[in-house]
Amino acid sequence: MPDSKYPVLFILSLAIGGVVGTFLDLESRFSSLVEKHSNGQSAQGISTGILLFCIGTLSILGPVNAALNHDYTYLFTNGMLDGITSTVLASGYGICIAACAPVLFCWQGSIYLLAKLCATAISTTLLTELSIVGGILILASGINILGLKKISIMNLLPSLLIPPIGLMFL
Secondary structure, rough: OOOOOOOHHHHHHHHHHHHHHHHHHHHHHHHHHHHHOOOOOHHHHHHHHHHHHHHHHHHHHHHHHHHHHHHHHHHHHHHHHHHHHHHHHHHHHHHHHHHHHHHHHHHHHHHHHHHOOOOOHOHHHHHHHHHHHHHHHHHHHHHHHHHHOOOOOOHHHHHHHHHHHHHOOO
């Protein structure tokens, strides 16, 4: 992976994205939506699974690489890692983890289609910056799973929108 050309962009992305996500109260809205359709333990499992499966670097770069270069290596690697992760999560949260599959399919499918439509606007720099922000969100998910600190990751999701917007003006 190439080095970041804008080393402060990920900090700005997390700060601005966090403010926007907190203002929109994404964490509470998502939690209430999931809890409406499942019990407390299942709700936490589904939200953890969706976050882990959808905000990872491979979950974003895989469909983009497949759309632009017809290279499916990242998608296959991501599929294997998600399979292992879902098995581990299912041992703790139960079968509710299977509910993450349609969400992941829609997420990666929409990224694939968007990458096809915007092929000329996607640069290596953009992919690098998105990978950095996505990696930090995965790290935050790990901290949550370990119970070291409660981080509202859902409120940080708008951070993934900041690099594309920021790079348009740089």
